Every structure is written in structure tokens, then in C-alpha cells.
Amino acid sequence: MIKKGSVVKVLRPESYWYQDCGTVAKVDTDIKYPVLVRFSKEAYNGVNSTSFMIEELTLVE
Template sequence: MINKGSKVKVLRKESYWYQDVGTVVKVEKDIKYPVFVRFVKETYSGVNSNSFAENELILVQ
């Protein structure tokens, strides 16, 4: 189960953070991409977070 504060690895191939590890900031319900993840690495436009579906993430210890 993915909860707030969990470390997760991104499996979405078209994501800028593919195979990177981030920290879960928020988990919502009843929306398409309920897991909000923040990363250390920023995109070229300065964004360091994104929302993902639970099946696009894997829990890391």
C-alpha cells in the first residue's frame, strides 16, 4: 500500500522521472492519478512533482 511519506519508483516510461525515486506527498481517492509524488530532480521548466496512478509506481524500501 502506498501511503504519504513512502518512497516510490516511477514505472511510467514517458515520464521525465522514469526509474527515479520520489517521496509521496499526498494520496487522494476517486480520481485518475491519485498519488502526488515529489522528486529531488527538476524538469527543465523547474517542476519537481507530478501525479501518478498507483499501478505506475512501485514501493521502494
């Protein structure tokens, strides 16, 4: 189960962080992209977090 503080791997191919690992910052309900994930590296525009659907993430053990 994905919850705050979990380490997850991104499975969305069009994402800048595809196949990278990040830490879950927040999990909402009743919205399309409920999981906010923060990463150690920044994207080209200085952003280091984005939201994903639960199906686009997998837990890292």
C-alpha cells in the first residue's frame, strides 16, 4: 500500500522521472492524480515533485 513516506518507482513512460525512485509526500482521495511524489533531482524547469495515479507507481522494498 502506498502511503506518505513510502519509496516508489515511476512507471509512467512520458514522465521525466520514468524508472526513477522518489518519496511519497502526500496521498489524497477523489482526484485523478492523488499521489504527490518528491524526487532528489530536479526536472529541466526546477521542479522536483509531481502527482501520479496509484497505477503509475510501484513500491520499492
